[in-house]
Amino acid sequence: MRYLPLSEGDRAAMLAKIGAATIDDLFVDVPAPARLPAKIEGLADHASELAVERHLGSLAGRNMVAGQGPFFLGCGAYRHHIPASVDHLIQRGEFLTSYTPYQPEIAQGTLQVLFEFQTQVARLYDCDVANASMYDGSTACWEAIAMARRITRRGKAILSSGLHPHYVSVARTMARFTGDLLETMLPELTPEPDTMRLIEAVDGETSAVVVQYPDILGRIGDLSELAARVHAQGALLIAVVTEPVALGAIRSPGEMGADIVVGEGQSIGVGLNFGGPYVGLFACQERFVRQMPGRLAGETVDAEGKRGFVLTLSTREQHIRREKATSNICTNSGLCALAFSIHMTLLGEKGLRALAEMNHAGAVKAALRLSSIPGVELVNDSFFNEFTLNLATEARPVVRAMAEAGVLGGVSLGRLYPGAQTLANGLVVAVTETVTDEDVAALEQALTEALK
Amino acid sequence: MTMNREGRPTRPETAGAVTGTTWTGNRALMLDEPLLFEIGDTQTTGVDFDPAGPGRESRLGGLERRRPIGLAGLSEPETVRHYTRLSRQNYAIDLGLFPLGSCTMKHNPRLCEKVARLPGFADLHPLQPVDTVQGALAVISDLGAWLVRLTGMHSVAMSPKAGAHGELCGLLAIRSALEARGDMREVILVPESAHGTNPATAAFAGYRVENIPANAAGRVDLDALKSRLGPDVAGVMITNPNTCGLFEPDMIAISAAVHAAGGLVYCDGANFNAIVGRVRPGDLGIDAMHINLHKTFSTPHGGGGPGAGPVVFSEALTPFAPLPFVERIQADEGERYVLVEEENADEHHSRSFGRMTAFHGQMGMFTRALAYILSHGADGLRQVAEDAVLNANYVLRSLEDVLEAPFGASGPCMHEALFSDKGFAEGLTTLDVAKGLIDEGYHPMTMYFPLVVHGAMLVEPTETESKAALDQFIGALRNVAERAKAGDPSLKAAPIHAPRRRLDETLAARKPVLVYREPDPAQAAE
Numbered sequence: 005m006r007y008l009p010l011s012e013g014d015r016a017a018m019l020a021k022i023g024a025a026t027i028d029d030l031f032v033d034v035p036a037p038a039r040l041p042a043k044i045e046g047l048a049d050h051a052s053e054l055a056v057e058r059h060l061g062s063l064a065g066r067n068m069v070a071g072q073g074p075f076f077l078g079c080g081a082y083r084h085h086i087p088a089s090v091d092h093l094i095q096r097g098e099f100l101t102s103y104t105p106y107q108p109e110i111a112q113g114t115l116q117v118l119f120e121f122q123t124q125v126a127r128l129y130d131c132d133v134a135n136a137s138m139y140d141g142s143t144a145c146w147e148a149i150a151m152a153r154r155i156t157r158r159g160k161a162i163l164s165s166g167l168h169p170h171y172v173s174v175a176r177t178m179a180r181f182t183g184d185l186l187e188t189m190l191p192e193l194t195p196e197p198d199t200m201r202l203i204e205a206v207d208g209e210t211s212a213v214v215v216q217y218p219d220i221l222g223r224i225g226d227l228s229e230l231a232a233r234v235h236a237q238g239a240l241l242i243a244v245v246t247e248p249v250a251l252g253a254i255r256s257p258g259e260m261g262a263d264i265v266v267g268e269g270q271s272i273g274v275g276l277n278f279g280g281p282y283v284g285l286f287a288c289q290e291r292f293v294r295q296m297p298g299r300l301a302g303e304t305v306d307a308e309g310k311r312g313f314v315l316t317l318s319t320r321e322q323h324i325r326r327e328k329a330t331s332n333i334c335t336n337s338g339l340c341a342l343a344f345s346i347h348m349t350l351l352g353e354k355g356l357r358a359l360a361e362m363n364h365a366g367a368v369k370a371a372l373r374l375s376s377i378p379g380v381e382l383v384n385d386s387f388f389n390e391f392t393l394n395l396a397t398e399a400r401p402v403v404r405a406m407a408e409a410g411v412l413g414g415v416s417l418g419r420l421y422p423g424a425q426t427l428a429n430g431l432v433v434a435v436t437e438t439v440t441d442e443d444v445a446a447l448e449q450a451l452t453e454a455l456k
Numbered sequence: 457m458t459m460n461r462e463g464r465p466t467r468p469e470t471a472g473a474v475t476g477t478t479w480t481g482n483r484a485l486m487l488d489e490p491l492l493f494e495i496g497d498t499q500t501t502g503v504d505f506d507p508a509g510p511g512r513e514s515r516l517g518g519l520e521r522r523r524p525i526g527l528a529g530l531s532e533p534e535t536v537r538h539y540t541r542l543s544r545q546n547y548a549i550d551l552g553l554f555p556l557g558s559c560t561m562k563h564n565p566r567l568c569e570k571v572a573r574l575p576g577f578a579d580l581h582p583l584q585p586v587d588t589v590q591g592a593l594a595v596i597s598d599l600g601a602w603l604v605r606l607t608g609m610h611s612v613a614m615s616p617k618a619g620a621h622g623e624l625c626g627l628l629a630i631r632s633a634l635e636a637r638g639d640m641r642e643v644i645l646v647p648e649s650a651h652g653t654n655p656a657t658a659a660f661a662g663y664r665v666e667n668i669p670a671n672a673a674g675r676v677d678l679d680a681l682k683s684r685l686g687p688d689v690a691g692v693m694i695t696n697p698n699t700c701g702l703f704e705p706d707m708i709a710i711s712a713a714v715h716a717a718g719g720l721v722y723c724d725g726a727n728f729n730a731i732v733g734r735v736r737p738g739d740l741g742i743d744a745m746h747i748n749l750h751k752t753f754s755t756p757h758g759g760g761g762p763g764a765g766p767v768v769f770s771e772a773l774t775p776f777a778p779l780p781f782v783e784r785i786q787a788d789e790g791e792r793y794v795l796v797e798e799e800n801a802d803e804h805h806s807r808s809f810g811r812m813t814a815f816h817g818q819m820g821m822f823t824r825a826l827a828y829i830l831s832h833g834a835d836g837l838r839q840v841a842e843d844a845v846l847n848a849n850y851v852l853r854s855l856e857d858v859l860e861a862p863f864g865a866s867g868p869c870m871h872e873a874l875f876s877d878k879g880f881a882e883g884l885t886t887l888d889v890a891k892g893l894i895d896e897g898y899h900p901m902t903m904y905f906p907l908v909v910h911g912a913m914l915v916e917p918t919e920t921e922s923k924a925a926l927d928q929f930i931g932a933l934r935n936v937a938e939r940a941k942a943g944d945p946s947l948k949a950a951p952i953h954a955p956r957r958r959l960d961e962t963l964a965a966r967k968p969v970l971v972y973r974e975p976d977p978a979q980a981a982e
Contacts, residue, residue, distance in 0.1 A: 005836045007563055009922035010843050018850045018923065022868070027842045030849055030868040031734060033703035038739040043834040047605055050833035053567050060827060064576025066591030068584065077581040080814055087503060089536050091573070094758075097550030098543035101564050103899075104760040106556075108961075109954040110894055113546035114759035117539075120492045123971040127526045133970045136760070139617035142814035150660075170814035173798065177778070177810030181628060181662045224517040254519045268814075278592050279582030279815025280617065281762035293968065299760065304964035307949075307957035316964040322620070322656035323905075327665040332656035335618035335750070339758025346539055349492055352529010355501035357521075362505055368515050386517030407585045415583045422799025437505070 005050055070276060070412060074443035074450075078390045078434025079220065079415040080141065080168050080246045081279065082271045084359075085438055090273050090346045094339055104299075104338070108314045109306075114338065115313035118301035121345040128251050128348075129243075129265040130258025131287035135298040136315075137341040138284025138333065141268030142174045145214065145244050147286065147297045147331055148264045149175055152212035152240045153184060154295050154330070161212045162205050165189040165198045166219025168246060169420045175214075184211075190424055193394050195385035197225035203233045210239040212264075217243050217257055218250055220420070221383060221432065222390035231261025240264060248272055248285070249436075250388040252360030264288045273347030274340050283340035294320060297331030359437060363389035367435040370444045374433065377448060379455045383430070390434040392417075395455065399431040402454040411450040486955060489541040493972045496528030502535050545955040546759070547899045553921055553929050555851075557872040557902035557914025558651070558699055560729050560751035565831065568755065568824035577823050582815035586795050592819065593793035596782045599826045600766070603747060606837065607728075608738025609768035613777045615817035619726055622746025622765025623657040623693070625778055625812055629744055629769060630691050630720045631661060632776040632809040639718065641690035647676050649700055649906040654693045654724060663690060670908050674700040674863040674874075678709060685717035695724035696740070697731065699906040700863055701848065701872035701914065711741025720744070720773070728752045729918075730845055730871035733838030743770040749818070753825035764821035775807040780816055843919035844871040847926060851915050854930045858937045862909050871918070877911025881943030886911035891958065892936035894951040898929060 010018075015027075024030055031039065043049075051059075070083055077083070094100065098113060105111030105118075118136040125134035138144040149161045161179075163172055163186055172188055179186045187205065191198070197219045206213055213234050218224045227243060234241045243257030245267035257265045269283040270276075288296060294317065302316035322329040351359060367389045375382035379396030395402060399416035406413035417430030435444070458467040481488055514520065530538060547554070554561035572578065580592055600612040613629075616622040627644070634641055644658040648667045655665040668684060671677040676694060692714055696704045704710065711721045723737055723745040729752040737745050749755050749764040757763075769777055780797040783804070796804050798811070832840060845868070852873035856864045860878040863869070877886045890900035890913075902914040915933075917926060939947050951957065 005832065005839065007565055007831065007920055008836070008839060008843055009920065009925075010846070014923040015843075015846060018846055022846075022849045022853045024849070024868065027846060030842075030845050030870075031703075031731075032867060033705045033870075034731070034735050035705060035708050035740075038708065038735050040734055040736065040838075043733060043838045044605060044736075045834075047602070047834035048830065050836040051830050053831070056567060056827050056830045057571060059830065060571040060595075060823065061574060061576075063591040063594050064571075064574040066594065067576045067580055068588035069575045070579045070581050070584070071575060075581075077583055079583055081582055083579075083581065087532070089502075089532055093536065093539045093543075095569065096540065096543045098546040098548045099539075099759055100569075100756045101549040101561075102546045102759045103554065103556055103559055103561055103757045107547070107890070107894065107900055108959045109891070109951050109956045110545075110547040110899060111759075112955050113542040113544065116489070116491065116542055116545075117759075119970075119972070123493065124527060126971045130523075139621060139762070140813060143617065143621070143812075168814065170811060173779075173811035174813060177628070177812060180810070181631060182660075183662065224519055226517070226519060251521065252525075253521060254516050255521050255523075256525075259523060275578055276581050277578055278580040278589065278819035280813075280818040281764075281820050283762075293970070300968075300970055302964040303969035304960045306959045310956060312956040312959045314959050314961050314964045316961065316970075317968060319965075321652075323652035325656070326652045327655035327659040329652070329656040329659075332620045332624060332653050332660045333618075334620045334651075334653050335748075335761040335763035337762045338760030339756070340762055342539075342759065346535065348527060349496065349530050349538070350502035350532065350535050351527070352496060352501045353498035353525050353527040355503045355505075355529055356525070356527060358501070358505050359503070364514070364516065368513060371515070384515070386515055386519075388516065404585050404587070407588055412581070412584060412588070419583060419799075422797075 074411045074446040076414045076433045076435065076447060077412055079420065079432050080268060081276055082247055082434060082436055083276055083438050084271050084436050086273055086275060086347060087350050090343050093346050094343050099342055105315060108312065112312060115301050117342055117345055119303065119313050121341045122301060124345060124348050125285050126287050128248060129287045130256035131265050132290035133293050134285065134287035135296055135300050137337045138286050138298055139337055140280065140282040140284045141246055141266065142171045144266040144284035144286050145171045146175050146178050148242045148266045149212060149214060151264060151295050151297065152242060155292060156211045156239060158209055158211040159183065160185040160209050161214060162187045162202060162210055164202055164215040164219065165191040166221060166223065167214055167216045167244060168220050171244065190421060191221060193383050193430055195383060197223040199225040199230050203230055206234050206237050206239055208237055210237055212240045212242045214242045214244060217245055218247065218388050221392040222387040223384050224254055224386040224388060227257060227260040227262060247388065249360050249363055252356035253364055253388060269344045273343035281337055281340055283337040283344055295330055296320065298333050299336055362437045366439055367391060370435045373444060373448055374451065377452050389436055390432060393431045393433060395429045395431055397455060398428045405454040406450040409450045411446050413447050413450055487541050489538060491972055492538065493528045496530045498524065498527060500529040500531060502530055502532040552897060553917065553925055554899045555901045555915045555917050556899060557916040558726060560916060560918060562754050562918035563920035564754055564756040565828060567831065568827045571827045572820050572823040590793055593782045593795060595822055595826055597784045597793055599822050602829050603766055603768055606732055607745065607768045608736030610771040611769045611774040611777060613767045614781060615778060615813055616746065616765040616767055617813055617818060618761065618763035619746055619748045619765045620653040620657055621812065622767045623653055623724065624661060625767045626722045626744035626746060627657060627661040628809045629773045629776040630722060633720065633773055634690055636807065641688055643689045645684060645689060645692045647694060649698055649908045650693060650695055651699060651724060651726065658693065673866045674702050675704055676710060678706045681710060682713050685713060685719065687718065689717060689719050691720040691722055693722045693724060695726060697727040697870040700874050701869040702863060703870055707740045726751060727871060730841055732841045733834065734841050743773050749821050749825040753828045755821045755824040762818060762821065764818035776809050779808050779811045840919050847917040847919060847921055848873050850926060851917055851930060855934060858934050872914055872916035874909060875913040876909050880940045884940045884943060884947060886913055888947045888950065889936050889940050891950040892939065892947050893933060895953050896932040896936065898932060
């Protein structure tokens with residue numbers, strides 16, 4: 005078998021060295037009733053590279069590929085163009101097949117990348133510090149809520165109705181076990197996000213207010229007043245960013261007073277991948293750093309005084325603190341963080357701003373065009389590259405009909421909020437730089453047809 | 457001097473004294489690389505954009521970003537060089553044996569990378585209509601079916617993002633099952649030798665953690681465990697094979713005792729690679745176990761992730777498994793796959809404890825793991841376990857005359873060999889041996905873990921090492937160990953050939969510098 009280098013001769017020689025007659029002698033500790041005498045029946049035997057490739061290729065062929073037609077899905081995962089060098093570089097064996105940098109003298113590559121990544125994320129969010137990544141945006145969001153509880157010693161978090169419903173679900177799952185109280189609401193198809201409601205809701209028992217920016221419907225709200233109000237009540241403001249490209253165009257949450265900013269980094273460098281692996285971004289202001297979850301790379305010097313990097317502040321982490329750790333996270337999303345960092349380096353500030361401008365311009369153009377279709381109304385006053393349309397009819401069948409016509413035309417709110425009648429007609433449309441004028445025309449036509 | 461006709465010397469002259477210093481500070485192929493923020497600037501970009509159309513109105517709600525962000529950019533050639541140079545400062549499994557115990561650094565087949573990048577998998581949005589992603593759901597379903605068969609369990613949750621997330625999934629299912637019968641138990645028992653994630657996870661899931669001791673043979677002390685069981689104990693978290701690299705021979709008895717006391721058994725499956733195809737955890741009485749796809753099924757570790765941590769469940773825990781999951785339905789026109797999410801959970805799965813992550817889990821890891829599994833097949837996976845265990849025992853028996861193997865006398869180990877620092881000369885430590893191995897061209901073994909052995913060195917060679925590679929590693933470790941026993945003070949200076957000498961971790965923690973800050977121009981002028 006191609007991945008196993010030992011020959012039968014090697015195996016015999018090694019057993020002799022060990023002093024075992026057969027390989028079974030090495031499994032003597034397994035209780036007799038649990039020993040399998042031979043391979044498990046009913047499963048296929050080994051296969052050639054060609055055969056495996058052919059089989060998986062046929063499964064891949066049963067999917068409708070996003071890039072092969074007009075494509076407008078967003079809601080927490082966005083299709084952006086990724087420069088070819090990103091995937092080439094992350095496939096270098098020294099990155100791809102290395103481990104968590106526990107031996108820093110021979111892991112400076114990974115450690116320096118993480119230090120640069122942390123700096124990029126902190127600057128993008130306008131926070132003092134960022135960690136070396138989390139699994140994804142949704143789990144980072146819960147970790148932020150748990151962190152706010154530790155800092156404020158209060159157990160009630162108020163979640164904006166504009167927070168991604170999967171993120172709300174994750175928080176709800178966890179809160180049931182930790183005893184945190186969560187205030188949640190369904191969004192409404194109104195032009196503005198629910199900032200005013202949050203300002204009224206925050207009180208002296210609130211640990212944190214969690215607000216998505218731009219929100220699930222694509223709306224953008226100023227967080228400054230909310231931040232002031234939250235701070236006056238001794239609570240923390242957690243901002244969640246599911247589309248990092250937006251921050252090339254709009255003010256950062258940190259600038260507007262957010263204490264913890266978390267989000268999904270998938271848009272930059274990672275690709276759609278049917279939902280994972282993605283990369284959770286996590287940043288906060290300096291005074292909270294010792295309550296942060298996850299790995300941190302930090303600068304130091306070596307025995308000769310040369311600058312180098314190590315994993316640091318690990319007394320927060322599970323391998324040192326065990327049950328007293330800030331989180332149970334161990335493995336993070338290192339390779340995706342690398343992809344994010346490389347793509348961000350290629351973009352630079354100038355490129356990120358240009359990319360954001362293109363996204364916004366395309367979205368504005370598409371929004372105007374689509375909202376002129378009879379039976380289609382634009383919900384948003386403000387948006388970046390994603391907006392919500394209120395259709396004259398339920399959106400889910402419309403999405404399916406458009407898919408049959410070869411157009412992946414958006415995410416229906418019925419998919420995200422099953423059973424919520426007030427949202428059933430909502431269709432969220434994302435327009436990135438990958439969308440052409442012809443794509444928008446195709447969507448316009450498919451949507452018009454589907455609504456007839 | 458020998459020269460060719462153009463006058464170019466073709467033979468080295470006798471090497472003279474070597475100073476080792478260079479003008480650049482580089483040493484031939486060992487190239488230092490400045491930070492991105494020292495070589496890039498905010499006006500450079502490595503991406504060209506197609507010219508934008510005519511300007512349109514802004515709909516940003518008056519929130520245009522005006523302040524500079526401070527993101528340094530590089531042109532494409534500079535970017536490729538920056539990251540290529542950085543990559544060369546990393547050790548990797550592609551370069552050599554990576555015997556990091558408990559972490560399972562085995563060869564990463566490139567076939568897996570290739571299939572994961574097929575547009576039919578990589579370029580799919582998680583919220584596409586289910587009819588347009590039937591092939592992707594088939595991958596999740598097929599991989600899940602393999603995991604269930606290989607473990608002899610009842611069902612599988614595919615969405616957990618990594619091992620620790622899988623542990624959380626298992627504990628939440630346990631807690632849900634107990635609460636469903638009105639049983640509010642508060643304590644999880646964890647052996648002292650456990651990974652740190654076990655107690656951290658139990659605490660994260662709202663449990664109080666108590667340790668159970670190990671016996672002299674490095675196994676869970678069954679009597680101590682039994683005497684602690686009671687109506688307040690929700691369950692145990694046991695790693696099997698354990699972190700000493702040993703199989704728990706009492707595992708069936710442990711499970712029976714826990715069940716008899718009304719608790720449930722979680723198994724940390726980090727070391728499943730040692731027994732895949734030879735033992736099914738379902739035959740050991742386990743209720744839940746996560747499988748690190750990046751360990752047993754060799755999805756690349758990528759410098760710290762991403763991983764994937766599907767969890768297999770017993771029948772008792774199956775009703776509580778998280779959303780979403782994939783159901784395969786056999787119909788006349790062929791099989792069809794249903795995604796069970798919040799909206800249809802009530803009909804199928806009303807007792808689920810809920811969602812753990814956005815979307816459906818680590819799809820990119822699923823395609824890789826499935827390619828790995830299909831490549832090996834049932835016969836090959838059994839061989840994987842056998843070769844992993846054979847290689848570890850070969851290391852154990854080849855080195856036990858020079859390094860103390862605290863449990864060597866109790867019989868064979870599983871997939872990793874554990875040594876202690878007993879017999880090292882005064883002042884020399886496990887850390888010194890590890891750093892000495894770096895100079896020999898190896899990544900060190902896991903050190904100071906598990907905590908139950910003083911100065912622990914945990915060596916996991918994996919099945920993808922040849923005998924020749926093992927023999928060379930054994931020779932190198934033997935040599936370094938002998939130096940440690942002889943008190944060779946030069947070991948304290950190791951590594952001397954790595955990109956960096958030993959790094960000051962105390963300084964890093966005492967004065968944390970976690971992001972780059974441009975030098976203050978006022979200070980720079982002084």
